[in-house]
Structures are given as C-alpha cells and as structure tokens.
Amino acid sequence: MKHKLLSYFQHTMEQTSPPSPAQLELYYWFTLSAQNEWFGIHKKEVDDSQLDLLKNLFDYFLPEENNQQEELVWSQFLYLQGEMPPQEDQGTIRMIQFHIKGKDLEKGLMSDAFADFICSDSLLIWKNHHEGVIVERNQHYIQEEAFVSFAQAIQTDFFATITFFIGKEVQLSPALPTIFIQEKNIFSKGLSIIPSQSVLSLEKILPALFIHRLASDELELFNHCFSIFKEDKEVLLTIQTFIENNGHSTNTAKQLYIHRNTLQYRLDKFTEKTGFHLKDFSSFFTTYLACLLFNPSNQP
The missing domain is CATH 3.30.70.270 (Reverse transcriptase/Diguanylate cyclase domain)
Structure with missing residues (x-):
C-alpha cells in the first residue's frame, strides 16, 4: 500500500534513517517503526485532506510540533x-x-x-x-x-x-x-x-519475549509440566502473583484477598502436581515463564 501511495506523488523520499532538519522543512515525514523505514512527501504536493489521510495510515513524524x-x-x-x-x-x-x-x-x-x-x-x-x-x-x-x-x-x-x-x-x-x-x-x-x-x-518484556520465541516442540514440555495451569486458573493466578511479589506470602495473600493458609494450600498443590519447588531460583524463573505462557492476559 505504501508504494502505491508514493507512486501517486511525484517528489518522494525513502530512507532507513530519520530525516534531517533540512528535510523536515521541505517534506512531510512518516515512519514505519517496525520496519525502520522513513518516507517523505514534498509539502507542495500534499493538500490538507491528503495529509489527514496519510496521518491516519502511517505514523506522522514532526518532532518540533508543540515542543518548546x-x-x-x-x-x-x-x-x-x-x-x-x-x-x-x-x-x-x-x-x-x-x-x-x-x-x-x-x-x-x-x-x-x-x-x-x-x-x-x-x-x-x-x-x-x-x-x-x-x-x-x-x-x-x-x-x-x-x-x-x-x-x-x-x-x-x-x-x-x-x-x-x-x-x-x-x-x-x-x-x-x-x-x-x-x-x-x-x-x-x-x-x-x-x-x-x-x-x-526491560525486565517485563525479555522473559515474555523469550517464551514467545520457543519452538512448538520446545513448548510441548511446558504444556506437559505445567498442565495444572490449564486445568486450574486459580492456581495460575496465585503462582504468578506469588512470583511477582518475590515470594512474599503476606503481600501475595493481601493482593489476592485470601488467607495465608489458602495461599499455602495452593502453593503446596502446585508443587505436588508439578514437582517444582519455588524456593529454588531456577524453578522460580522457569515457572514464571510458564505463567507468561498460560495466562490469557499476556497473550497478543
């Protein structure tokens, strides 16, 4: 679509780096940040309605706007x-x-x-x-x-x-x-x-990025080891909250509005079903990756 639009205008520019101040004076600039692409259309060729359309279709780049x-x-x-x-x-x-x-x-x-x-x-x-x-x-x-x-x-x-x-x-x-x-x-x-x-x-994104890049055959082991997360969403929420509170039982129970005895029951249930002990750092981290994989709120 971008190339079809650009062919409509006679004077356009495409590049992989941000525009210079001189280029900003002559061209309207847009960016496709995911592809690291920049393109400019000469201001003399664009009327107000066309500019509004381009702003809706692409990321409009004008860093001077509203800046002191x-x-x-x-x-x-x-x-x-x-x-x-x-x-x-x-x-x-x-x-x-x-x-x-x-x-x-x-x-x-x-x-x-x-x-x-x-x-x-x-x-x-x-x-x-x-x-x-x-x-x-x-x-x-x-x-x-x-x-x-x-x-x-x-x-x-x-x-x-x-x-x-x-x-x-x-x-x-x-x-x-x-x-x-x-x-x-x-x-x-x-x-x-x-x-x-x-x-x-960075701390939130990297673990999620890692788990989403695992191949399907690698994810099969997660599905097997942490099947309890599919069966019991209450346990999933409890374990993820416990890990995000750095293993602090009082804070976890308070956040989930449950008694500490209820929390301990769910922790014991998780360990019994999976064999993962959350006092071990490696198990702690691996379990957190599993939480990111199974929690629907973390899905694109």
Missing part, C-alpha cells in the same frame, strides 16, 4: 542525532516512552494532563499524536504505580489506552540516542506480545 525550545533540542538529539543538550543541571536521566491508542485525541488537553503528572524538571517530547517520550532528570523519577494510575485516568478521561515503557537510569552522553532506539525497539516488541500491560520495562 528545550524540548526541541532534546527531540533533535534523540530522534535526529542532533547536538547533545548541555550537561549542566541534567544529572542522571531516565527516558519514559509512551504509546497512545485512541481516535480524535485532543493533543493539547493530553499535554495538559501530562503537565500535571510529570515532575517540574521533566520534559515532555511528542514524536507525533500517538507517541513520545518523557525525559526525567536529576533523579526525580515517578514510581511505577503512579504510571499505572495515570494510564487508568487517561482511559477514563480521554477514552484512550496509553502504555509506558520505563527505561533505565543513564548518564547524559553521546551514546544516549542509541540507547533510546534500543529501548524503543524493545518497547515495540512488548506492545505486541503483552498488550494488556499499561507499564512495561
């Missing part, structure tokens, strides 16, 4: 390999990428909601109407639980679904755009394989 001067410097640095922002008063940083699903998004209102949520020295940088990044600076980091609550508020107020990717704490350096792209690629995979999660991270 400081945000613009960061946008050019992260997306276009521009000059590095000044290092003073930056401290360590963390990049929080986000992706929004929804129609007729009021970007201005969305930006206002973000402004009330993020820290005062954080920067909100839009890539297009559906994605961008929050640059948290000086170790002023928002906790994961707050991102979950904010995602729920966005869904209620804007009828849109937002997913965050919490990057790692890093120092400002020339290598940062490369780290940003690496985290963006992992985020893209996470959106595909665990779409139910509103907050993602």
Whole structure:
C-alpha cells in the first residue's frame, strides 16, 4: 500500500534513517517503526485532506510540533542525532516512552494532563499524536504505580489506552540516542506480545519475549509440566502473583484477598502436581515463564 501511495506523488523520499532538519522543512515525514523505514512527501504536493489521510495510515513524524525550545533540542538529539543538550543541571536521566491508542485525541488537553503528572524538571517530547517520550532528570523519577494510575485516568478521561515503557537510569552522553532506539525497539516488541500491560520495562518484556520465541516442540514440555495451569486458573493466578511479589506470602495473600493458609494450600498443590519447588531460583524463573505462557492476559 505504501508504494502505491508514493507512486501517486511525484517528489518522494525513502530512507532507513530519520530525516534531517533540512528535510523536515521541505517534506512531510512518516515512519514505519517496525520496519525502520522513513518516507517523505514534498509539502507542495500534499493538500490538507491528503495529509489527514496519510496521518491516519502511517505514523506522522514532526518532532518540533508543540515542543518548546528545550524540548526541541532534546527531540533533535534523540530522534535526529542532533547536538547533545548541555550537561549542566541534567544529572542522571531516565527516558519514559509512551504509546497512545485512541481516535480524535485532543493533543493539547493530553499535554495538559501530562503537565500535571510529570515532575517540574521533566520534559515532555511528542514524536507525533500517538507517541513520545518523557525525559526525567536529576533523579526525580515517578514510581511505577503512579504510571499505572495515570494510564487508568487517561482511559477514563480521554477514552484512550496509553502504555509506558520505563527505561533505565543513564548518564547524559553521546551514546544516549542509541540507547533510546534500543529501548524503543524493545518497547515495540512488548506492545505486541503483552498488550494488556499499561507499564512495561526491560525486565517485563525479555522473559515474555523469550517464551514467545520457543519452538512448538520446545513448548510441548511446558504444556506437559505445567498442565495444572490449564486445568486450574486459580492456581495460575496465585503462582504468578506469588512470583511477582518475590515470594512474599503476606503481600501475595493481601493482593489476592485470601488467607495465608489458602495461599499455602495452593502453593503446596502446585508443587505436588508439578514437582517444582519455588524456593529454588531456577524453578522460580522457569515457572514464571510458564505463567507468561498460560495466562490469557499476556497473550497478543
């Protein structure tokens, strides 16, 4: 479809790298992030209705839009390999990428909601109407639980679904755009394989990515060893919650609204049926992979 559309316009450009500032002045740019493809259409050839159609079909790339001067410097640095922002008063940083699903998004209102949520020295940088990044600076980091609550508020107020990717704490350096792209690629995979999660991270995505890449014959052993997860979804939920609470019984029971004796009964039932003891790290990790495989909420 892309090639048919491009053949309609006389002056187009295709490349595998982001557009330069000079190219942004002359062309409307769109990206197919999954294929790492960029294409531009000369502004003189596109009327408003055609531009609206292209925005609906592809990811519209215009990092300057709605960005103030400081945000613009960061946008050019992260997306276009521009000059590095000044290092003073930056401290360590963390990049929080986000992706929004929804129609007729009021970007201005969305930006206002973000402004009330993020820290005062954080920067909100839009890539297009559906994605961008929050640059948290000086170790002023928002906790994961707050991102979950904010995602729920966005869904209620804007009828849109937002997913965050919490990057790692890093120092400002020339290598940062490369780290940003690496985290963006992992985020893209996470959106595909665990779409139910509103907050993602490297730690959440890599195990799920691993289990989804196993061959069918390799998965047969999981199906055999953890057949209890197919038969008893209550046990599946209990075991996954127990592991995600780092084996802390009190927190697990509280989260599931059950008595600790009930929790212990289910843990014993799991061990009896599978032979896996969750006090052993290898069993702990293998069982968690099985939870990701069998839990319907983790399926694409």
